[in-house]
Amino acid sequence: MALNSMVGNARDHGLGRNRGIWATLHLDPTLLLLLLVLMVGGLFVLYSGADRNLEMVKAQVIRFGVAFVVMIVFAQLDPAVFRRWSPWLYAAGLVGLVAVLVVGVGAKGAQRWLALPGLPRFQPSELMKLVVPMMAAWYLSRYYLPPTFSRVMAGLVIVLLPMFLIVRQPDLGTSLLVGMAGIFVVFFAGISWKLIAAFAAMVSVSAPLMWFFVMREYQKQRVLTLLDPQSDPLGAGWNIIQSKTAIGSGGIDGKGWLQGTQSHLEFLPESHTDFIVAVLAEEFGFIGVALLLALYFMIILRCLYIAVTAQDSFGRLLAGALTMTFFIYIFVNIGMVSGLLPVVGVPLPLISYGGTSSVTLMAAFGVLMSIHTHRRMITA
Known part of the structure; x- marks a missing residue:
């Protein structure tokens, strides 16, 4: 009887043999x-x-x-695979972004591509659109949510580091997409509105500095x-x-x-x-x-x-x-x-x-x- 109940539960949740072709x-x-x-x-x-x-x-x-x-x-792939490989993919992505700045291939005034022997030319920054939110989710999900102030700051560092490297290529559009992908993870983790207001104020204050020294x-x-x-x-x-x-x-x-x-x-x-x-x-x-x-x-x-x-x-x-x-x-x-x-x-x-x-x-x-x-x- 217990076995029949388990099988019934499995089928109810779409996990048995008859779960359907889409689930398979x-x-x-x-x-x-x-x-x-x-x-x-x-x-x-x-x-x-x-x-x-x-x-x-x-x-x-x-x-x-x-x-x-x-x-x-x-x-x-099971989500556990993405979780397990997040730190390694993030590290590889950072290495790729640094390599672009050093030995990257330039076109139209920007240096955004890597040309490795035996591989087609590719942009490491595109990989970071997936890896940055993956890494931020990996880090924040390891602790109780909502995160503490120190962990929010660590999450922002995870996001801002690749953003800075991508801006240097320069590629403002991709850096914004990568940054927003990671910041959404931090936001969904449950940060307080005070921190959001402080971050908005920091961006507003730094805007003139970006105009004169970054852009x-x-x-x-x-x-x-x-x-x-x-x-x-x-x-x-x-x-x-x-x-x-x-x-x-x-x-x-x-x-x-x-x-x-x-x-x-x-x-x-x-x-x-x-x-x-x-x-x-x-x-x-x-x-x-x-x-x-x-x-x-x-x-x-x-x-x-x-x-x-x-x-x-x-x-x-x-x-x-x-x-x-x-x-x-x-x-x-x-x-x-x-x-x-x-x-x-x-x-x-x-x-x-x-x-x-x-x-x-x-x-x-x-x-x-x-x-x-x-x-x-x-x-x-």
């Missing part, structure tokens, strides 16, 4: 479906943004395929352009002005797929990468943007559900931080394209052309699925 594959079907819809829609927008370049679309499909494989592999000329120019794009309409302000023109000209229902003028007449720069949401807004209008945001919102809701139902502090902190990092991608990209934030080179998740960000994001979704599908049986 360690994939979340709801999240998987939403991601597929987003990717397929993104390919249609990319085809238009790339001026009907089918080869670019095919390359993006291949990148998505690689990203899906990475997601599936990460989903198979480079091109970064200052981006802030000045945000405040007054018309000051240099044919130079630094061109991107924002054309992007806002494309968004506004779309109206309610847009001009129609492949009918956008700003992108196809080459007024809109980077129409297949950072500014691709302007292409969507021009061709599908307010309705198209609203549908995209609704899809993003459903993905975020599902990920937050996974975070809330995680069974340990490490899983909850890590899942919550990865979810909010995905949100920051969306917020920063749409904010900069709309002229509400400075241009920092953050792609629109799973819509913009590019492989590195897609692989990183899908790896994060794989971690979320791992946390959700490796839950232990809870007996009565």
